[in-house]
Amino acid sequence: MAVENKEERTLKRLEEAMRCPQCQKQFQDPRYLSCGHSFCRKCIGEFVVMKSVSCIKCEKSSHVPHGDTNNLIKNLALAGLVDSCKNPYSEPSIKCSGCRVYESREAVDYCYTCQKAICSLCTQSHFNFRHKVVPITDYEMESMNVRDKMTQSLVNRTAIKKTALEQRKELVSTQMKRVEASASNLIEDVRRTFNEHVKHLQEERDAILEETREREGFLLNKLQTVEDYVQKYSESLSKISSNLLINNKKRLRGGALSTYITLCQELEALLEDDIDLDIVKESSAYAESFTFHANEPTNMGMTERADPEEWxxxxxxxxxxxxxxxxxxxxxxxxxxxxxxxxxxxxxxxxxxxxxxxxxxxxxxxxxxxxxxxxxxxxxxxxxxxxxxxxxxxxxxxxxxxxxxxxxxxxxxxxxxxxxxxxxxxxxxxxxxxxxxxxxxxxxxxxxxxxxxxxxxxxxxxxxxxxxxxxxxxxxxxxxxxxxxxxxxxxxxxxxxxxxxxxxxxxxxxxxxxxxxxxxxxxxxxxxxxxxxxxxxxxxxxxxxxxxxxxxxxxxxxxxxxxxxxxxxxxxxxKPAGTINDVGFGDYDICPTRP
The missing domain is CATH 2.120.10.30 (TolB, C-terminal domain)
Known part of the structure; x- marks a missing residue:
């Protein structure tokens, strides 16, 4: 009895989770708000005001692009759960895309020429037009094979890409140390020289130290930007590849299979991208190109660029x-x-x-x-x-x-x-x-x-x-x-x-x-x-x-x-320092190939 009560409570909670907070009915086309809560797309459309909507659960405001609820992200997991619960003992059938007069029948064949799933009544007309028609099960099996090959290829390339990203992160870290070491040595030289004449040149010393710190901070911020981007890029690859591996174990049909293939194409595009490391290399060379020279007490020292022509x-x-x-x-x-x-x-x-x-x-x-x-x-x-x-x-x-x-x-x-x-x-x-x-x-x-x-x-x-x-x-x-x-x-x-x-x-x-x-x-x-x-x-x-x-x-x-x-x-x-732009890298795009 206790087991039954527990199962009943579980089913009750599941039914509540699949109920829209607004209409108190099972979700119909659930969509996300930016706060993370989900509602029926139709329910959201009822309280959209000036391209924004206020969540009735947390009262946070969410933007609706162009005021159209179709532009909100669909909660695919929740939609799949609702569909599964409607008929838990059978997979949803694919409906015929060719029937126009009668109610759509269950598809039994697939026409490659029209790229449509068709029923037994429509099959004969497609044969008459000499279209390439195969059983729907053969099409699904071929699609599964294509998906498996695509997944394996993307997983292998993801592993190689992640390894390469780790090497790039190591290079960024190394170059940051070079910048820090160069700035630290420059500051030490400035202090050692100017301490002998601090009473006469206090203002000059402070100005040079401030300039050095600004250069160090400027270069470190640039390198930190690259490091943060590499980290986010690596995390994105891990997240997408994990989703691919999870969904690869499921049998996907219809719209879910199309969504999966779209996700694979997005990962394919992400893997084709790369990170431009010129800013990393130029930053360290830029830092090392500044030197300090001690002169006479009347003009004790100044930071200057090394001779650009001297290798x-x-x-x-x-x-x-x-x-x-x-x-x-x-x-x-x-x-x-x-x-x-x-x-x-x-x-x-x-x-x-x-x-x-x-x-x-x-x-x-x-x-x-x-x-x-x-x-x-x-x-x-x-x-x-x-x-x-x-x-x-x-x-x-x-x-x-x-x-x-x-x-x-x-x-x-x-x-x-x-x-x-x-x-x-x-x-x-x-x-x-x-x-x-x-x-x-x-x-x-x-x-x-x-x-x-x-x-x-x-x-x-x-x-x-x-x-x-x-x-x-x-x-x-x-x-x-x-x-x-x-x-x-x-x-x-x-x-x-x-x-x-x-x-x-x-x-x-x-x-x-x-x-x-x-x-x-x-x-x-x-x-x-x-x-x-x-x-x-x-x-x-x-x-x-x-x-x-x-x-x-x-x-x-x-x-x-x-x-x-x-x-x-x-x-x-x-490398001669003169090849680096003296005004810095303000107009330099770290990853020019990215949107």
Missing amino acids: KLRFDYVAPNRGAVRSMCATPDGKLAVGYSKNSGGLNFFSPYGKWEHLESMAGVLVRSVAFLPDGRCVILDTDNTLYIYSISMEKLSFEFETLDNTVGGTGQLCVDEQHAIFVAYKKAKKIQIFSPRGGAAQREITFDSIEPLDIRVSPSGAVVLVSWRKLKVLNLKGDAIGELTHNTCDELIVADVCRDNTVIVAYVSQRAGTAGMDLLTVRRYDSTTDFKLKETLFQDWPIEISAMPFYSIRELITGEICFCTKDRIYLFQ
């Missing part, structure tokens, strides 16, 4: 696996990956702060070339021209690629583009293979001549740049030559990289031209990959240690620093 060598380090450096590339999180082709191979990661991080042994893979896809996955070409792909956590993935071995293709080189395509150029075969990250045979091949490439790069505009010691050759995806830069000086070798702004940086190494056993390095920037007009000389005749084997490479990090390497050493040059 400085930040770090000059011997590679941990000396003599085995074979490749390097910038990682999506602002680090430098250095690949080794000897002595057990593997990858070393080097941070822009001058620290060698962990070594990825990669089961002894001898690395000839390395690149990172935009989603953070690592692509490796070993010394046998075997292509591997690794996850963000550097776990080897089971994709196989049909590359050319050394006998057929000769030495291979690797790069990737922003569309996740993988390019492999072969020195002997004189061809470029383009692969999908999912492995298999090449999706496209491009042939070339008159160059033996030692490196390959792809510009943001889609041009392919082949690099040899004496020449840069630019091809389009059809294999047509669209640009060329030659350098015939006998004692100079060149290497190059294509930057994110579509400019090209070219390093000229004058071998044995220096003194005391040093080569000389000159780096120039060209403004495009077609006509190669000289834009600027970044630095000239910088002495570098002579390497036993002539191997060189140059890359630009996402934070703006330029890295140059030989077989033995890594050189990191500081």
Whole structure:
């Protein structure tokens, strides 16, 4: 008896929950108000005044867009509960969309031509017009299969996106620390200098300190905005993907299935979006570009911009696996990956702060070339021209690629583009293979001549740049030559990289031209990959240690620093401060692709 009373009370509460507070009847098309309470759409329309309505339960005012209750959000969960309780022992049938004279009958077939569910009476007329008609159960099964595939794909991409977002959050946090450290050092220098003459220059000291704090607060607010947006973006992905997984276990029909597919499309659009991190990189460089100089007591000090034309060598380090450096590339999180082709191979990661991080042994893979896809996955070409792909956590993935071995293709080189395509150029075969990250045979091949490439790069505009010691050759995806830069000086070798702004940086190494056993390095920037007009000389005749084997490479990090390497050493040059706008970032849109 007690059990029955409990069940009766539960049913009574359920009936009360499904009753509209206004009309005291079962909900009909329930809609949300901004306060969270729900009412029948018709009931809400009865007390709409000047495009707003006052909730009779909490008396809070809610806005009704354009005064039309159809624009209010529908309470799908409550509507489904009401429909289920009307006929708890059977699923709601799909009605015929073709009957016009008689009352709608239950649909038994689906017309793909008209995209309508139709009854048995309407089926014959659709057959007469040679429409494609299938049983409604077959259509529902096909829709379920499409839904399952779409859900699995979106769930996998969501997981990858969330991992990438975590890396971006880590980058934002790191850059915030750089800004704080730069501001803290500047404040300390100002205080130490001005304390000796505080009686004479109190006003000047206070003004400089205030200016520094304003800069720090301005930059930290910008970075905090990015961090908050990344957090909200990650939470939105988690919420939508969770809803997809929950509804994926239910059998959806009719309008509920359409709503589910719409939700999948919204998540698809959200996954296609990305976060522009230029503001993060520019903020830290902007903070570090301000320095403090102590002068005479009559003019003790002032904060000023560093010389915009002066590039400085930040770090000059011997590679941990000396003599085995074979490749390097910038990682999506602002680090430098250095690949080794000897002595057990593997990858070393080097941070822009001058620290060698962990070594990825990669089961002894001898690395000839390395690149990172935009989603953070690592692509490796070993010394046998075997292509591997690794996850963000550097776990080897089971994709196989049909590359050319050394006998057929000769030495291979690797790069990737922003569309996740993988390019492999072969020195002997004189061809470029383009692969999908999912492995298999090449999706496209491009042939070339008159160059033996030692490196390959792809510009943001889609041009392919082949690099040899004496020449840069630019091809389009059809294999047509669209640009060329030659350098015939006998004692100079060149290497190059294509930057994110579509400019090209070219390093000229004058071998044995220096003194005391040093080569000389000159780096120039060209403004495009077609006509190669000289834009600027970044630095000239910088002495570098002579390497036993002539191997060189140059890359630009996402934070703006330029890295140059030989077989033995890594050189990191500081980005000039003058590239940052002195007035700040007031007109800079953090996420210009978002509505």
